[in-house]
Amino acid sequence: MKIAIAQLNPTIGNLDHNAELILAAAQQAATQNVRLLLTPELSLCGYPPRDLLMQPAFVEQMARRLPQLAQDLPPQMAVLVGIAVSNPTAAQLGGKPLFNSTALLQNGQVEQFFHKRLLPTYDVFDDNRYFEPGSASEYFMLDGLRIGVTICEDLWNDANFWGKRNYAVDPLAELAAQNVDLIINLSGSPYSFAKQQLRESMLAQATQTYGQPILYSNQVGGNDDLIFDGSSVGFNRQGELVCRAQAFESDLMTVEFDPISRDLQPSSIAPQPQDNAEIWAALVLGVKDYMRKCGFSKAMLGLSGGIDSALVAALAAAAVGAENVLGILMPSPYSSDHSVSDALELAQNLGIQTQILPIGELMQSYDQSFAELFQDSEFGLAEENIQSRIRGSLLMGISNKFGHLLISTGNKSELAVGYCTLYGDMNGGLAAIADLPKTRVYALCRWLNAGDNPVIPEHILTKPPSAELKPGQVDQDSLPPYDLLDDILCQFVTQHRSPAEIVATGHEAATVERVIMLVTRAEFKRKQSPPGLKITDRAFGTGWRMPIASRWLPSSVPASPKIALPTRS
């Protein structure tokens, strides 16, 4: 029996478009005699639809669209479509109004529904806000085979794999106990760094444990801050990878299920990008899809001559083509000569357009406006920020005038400690590298330059990073060296370690305390930041829900001998 996975890139809420994607995949699959077609989780509305699910008209439109799709599909094919459906007993028995479901479409009909049982509520997930968990794990019969249906999180509760239970029930174990021949999974599993290795380890162990093959169909594409990486896979009952779809691209992958051996047969295995190549591919897809799905064809950004904007320019060019990217240089009297020359060299290497708008006169105009009010004070943060806000206003003026998407260039390290200007360099519709620590920005640029076409001028990689908001300023006047800072941030933000635990790894207590204080105080800036493409397990996006007017500063840093701060390597 031939099975196909349609690794689709739906647009949230665009039901007709998404239905057409499913239909087109089915028609292509039909030419290959596919008997069963899988699509991703909630493939009809796209994942995550979030509060669109609170509009009854939206849910009704979905419910009407499904039987229509069933009629349009090739009748000889069984197609599994993801859809949110009403929970008919919610009002009577108590419960959420919807199920997150998989619909089996066949013979022109909607034949059966399967409901997601494990509803994630951690990180970016709010499944429990909308959905009632399904009460049983079930299979359907196809050509004499029992095919067990799971949805995304349903697979993520293997106590042996995780060393603990995440949920009270394990759908996988329940299906295995029903002696199914194949377990299929419709997923909307967002990308984070190296997550595919985790998924494959988990699926390998699950298939080995139960001796039942698994086919895993993941969504692909960018939806706001979330990137879905695709990389749908199949594992046979020996726990071996038998097929893998493209990473970060739509795909239609076929695989043969042999009814005699009751197992998946080896098929094509697409290469999985690793390390920097993986992050690069994720970010390019995130930028491309945000622009496409919001209706932008051209991107723009401020080019400072620094490494962050260099990387974002390269990303934008890769996402929508260099000819569709405009870089704006906005030197001030405090800008170094190389800030312009490095930016122009970068732009030339990339082939993007540039404009130069010096800001000196605008700075003078603001100085004059503030002259009376600020007369007794010295040049300080207010004046530094004004420069950034002039640039932000110029960028938005151009964005408004020409309809380009402004992409902001801040990295995760500065967003964490607030080393960025609200309404200034934070401006933009999308923050492309907001989840990349500064050290990773460097690594990614070096990787990019090691490729066929080195585009980042070497000087951008070697000069000390600087916001250039006052003469001679460098980032390390205000911040610990980035390798130290990023390590502390990773421990505090991602791993939720206490100050004492971080100090125990060799950091100076005063530095740790200061970094944590900066992180806590910068919450108000993050609250107003554009969506930032999620790359790590813990991004400052929809999965970061921190109070602002709060006063928890862990004060348990033990007194420790002064540790000399190493200089930047």
Add this chain to the structure above:
Amino acid sequence: MKIAIAQLNPTIGNLDHNAELILAAAQQAATQNVRLLLTPELSLCGYPPRDLLMQPAFVEQMARRLPQLAQDLPPQMAVLVGIAVSNPTAAQLGGKPLFNSTALLQNGQVEQFFHKRLLPTYDVFDDNRYFEPGSASEYFMLDGLRIGVTICEDLWNDANFWGKRNYAVDPLAELAAQNVDLIINLSGSPYSFAKQQLRESMLAQATQTYGQPILYSNQVGGNDDLIFDGSSVGFNRQGELVCRAQAFESDLMTVEFDPISRDLQPSSIAPQPQDNAEIWAALVLGVKDYMRKCGFSKAMLGLSGGIDSALVAALAAAAVGAENVLGILMPSPYSSDHSVSDALELAQNLGIQTQILPIGELMQSYDQSFAELFQDSEFGLAEENIQSRIRGSLLMGISNKFGHLLISTGNKSELAVGYCTLYGDMNGGLAAIADLPKTRVYALCRWLNAGDNPVIPEHILTKPPSAELKPGQVDQDSLPPYDLLDDILCQFVTQHRSPAEIVATGHEAATVERVIMLVTRAEFKRKQSPPGLKITDRAFGTGWRMPIASRWLPSSVPASPKIALPTRS
């Protein structure tokens, strides 16, 4: 037996401060021979602590603080304290790592824990992200009385009252079946308009149904976008209100429980503000607490001479004192004369300071910067927005220089349809009236003026609203009249009605479609807006989780005969 409710205003995460609030209330209660003291939900950490709960060090600090508090409390008093505690079987049985609990402190000990059973996940609530539901509703014995313990949402599942079940279990019914003498509830129930009436109706019905009195202890104070209104109450077994604490203020309320009649005795009933007075009190508290808890003593805002900034100036003056409020007037060549004179009159009425910073020269500087790039285009939205961004940058410059909190002045109607400038008039640390529709802004100002001290100049109330970003501009050039707009917005945003349903209430189909399109397209602006004080059931804050790059525009508006748009009344 004397019982007291400590209606506290904790600061999120400030465990020592919150413990001191509890202790001070207990000491005061001890002077009145109080036997049992209630505090609000999660009173030790403040509600909602959000992702602070993901830091193990935070949870551990709370766990250590509780027995210390127990030792410090008057030993003869039973005190109920809200705290998040570890779920010891989470890893083994599956489940969330914490319980949302009430601790019974007595005799210097932590004697017992009670866990919240119904975990809300709608609107602003994420309880299920952190907490495992408790599995049973229990009581404790005090002087021979059975006192049943519930936490907030546990009371909100009366199928008779709501006409439907919200959850599968009903803790209230379970406690009633155990023949408790009194049901107590520790709440962190955020304010929304007229919610107290709803709470009291619900509690009246519950006490009548089960014939058991209820004491309801609510948190008070502002925490980011949420305002907690206090108004803690008691209902006797006949369903009569016997006591009510202050609205929007900390309070210590005592009430007598008579062990013979096994009922609460009538006590003091604080007045409950209604309608505009209620909203006003809520907003003043929201501004005051955001400032206090973030460490600001002075506020500032842009004064345009319009009604929104007039209301926000009055709010700020009421919250922190007129002497701590600075209004900045930033007239442009397009500004009317009355924009300055009305603003100055307002400032004089309020007694706040002002500064005038004309923006004409800055506009010219931007024009010159853009001259070459914009040479082939006409004056349009880009230029209009520049004026707003100049003002936003001036305001932030002053805020940065002097450490004043900038309060933004946008209302809900403009935030809904995007009639506001990102990085311009949206700038600020707090959006004081972001959940007030424009028609409510007018109503609130008229109510304010009807009081002892009319402060809003009459001309501000009567002139047509205008952003004054080009000559002769008024809001209604771009938007439907506000009474129509607000009605459509209420139906679409709050009531989740479909376009067809809205049209059926008498609105023109084209207007409805246009408004819905504007709302959908403005999502990117709302994503970057400051926290806005929540006043309605459906605010654009933590409870609004809408995708940006999405394409659902309900297209089911039926063709309808042209309905003449009524002019503004």
